[in-house]
Amino acid sequence: MTDRFAPGDRVRTRIADPTHHTRLPRYARGARGEVVSTAGHHPLADERARGLASDPRAVYHVRFAASDLFGAGDHAVVVELWEDYLEPDGSPS
Amino acid sequence: MSGNHASSPVAAQVRHVEALLEERGLLDPHEIDERIDALAAGGTPANGAALVARAWVDPAFRERLLADGNAAIAELGFSMGGALQEQKLTVMANDADEHHVVVCTLCSCYPIALLGPSPGWYKSEAYRSRVVREPRAVLREFGLELPASTRITVWDASAESRYLVLPRRPEDTEGRSEEELAGLVTRKGLIGTAAV
Numbered sequence: 001m002t003d004r005f006a007p008g009d010r011v012r013t014r015i016a017d018p019t020h021h022t023r024l025p026r027y028a029r030g031a032r033g034e035v036v037s038t039a040g041h042h043p044l045a046d047e048r049a050r051g052l053a054s055d056p057r058a059v060y061h062v063r064f065a066a067s068d069l070f071g072a073g074d075h076a077v078v079v080e081l082w083e084d085y086l087e088p089d090g091s092p093s
Numbered sequence: 094m095s096g097n098h099a100s101s102p103v104a105a106q107v108r109h110v111e112a113l114l115e116e117r118g119l120l121d122p123h124e125i126d127e128r129i130d131a132l133a134a135g136g137t138p139a140n141g142a143a144l145v146a147r148a149w150v151d152p153a154f155r156e157r158l159l160a161d162g163n164a165a166i167a168e169l170g171f172s173m174g175g176a177l178q179e180q181k182l183t184v185m186a187n188d189a190d191e192h193h194v195v196v197c198t199l200c201s202c203y204p205i206a207l208l209g210p211s212p213g214w215y216k217s218e219a220y221r222s223r224v225v226r227e228p229r230a231v232l233r234e235f236g237l238e239l240p241a242s243t244r245i246t247v248w249d250a251s252a253e254s255r256y257l258v259l260p261r262r263p264e265d266t267e268g269r270s271e272e273e274l275a276g277l278v279t280r281k282g283l284i285g286t287a288a289v
Binding site for chain 2: 028040066079
């Protein structure tokens, strides 16, 4: 399976709050960021936590501007996110 | 559902299942402790400090450490393979322009093999919730005042990777031995809540 994203890609994270375990932190939901690098391929934590079969898929280091996450701050936050949590950010920010 | 599970129904369920497994002879009472001991075996901040000191005296090693942490730490006999699978190690170098700091906002993910068990504050709700939002203020409370021109990058270690900060080499340390340099490096420096 080819990776859906590459370093430099602009992405947007999912908004939904799932009822099951997830590794998409709440503060990083519905946020726009940029893929920094691919951090390997791993089964999706959300599926493994529920005992479901899960194929490895790409995990990325995604950089967010603090102001995009919290509405304030001049720092950056890098979060490691499975590609399932991401969609291309085609719309203007 | 990405909060703290320490006192959640899930934690109670796990303890219940653990008790049942032991009761039915499927799990030796010491087995879990042994696995935890194996994971932490040999883990101490001295390992991280040795890596930093080597990177300070050997620019080629520094490059390899930043490019592929897992391969580089093997040169000093370290490994991220203590868990069920080898964890990817990413090393970030501090410089005048950028300072890195590590947190796990979802739980307490931490490079145990290189730093030993994590300090209490690393697992505290206050650190985990605040450092992603206001790192400059949190670092100031740790006694680290960064120039306004130094950008801060916070790394949330909430998935498969583990992170290690490579602090800047202090000034006036020319001619010091690798061992002496390693003695300058603190656990906080390796997490990013101190300069060194």
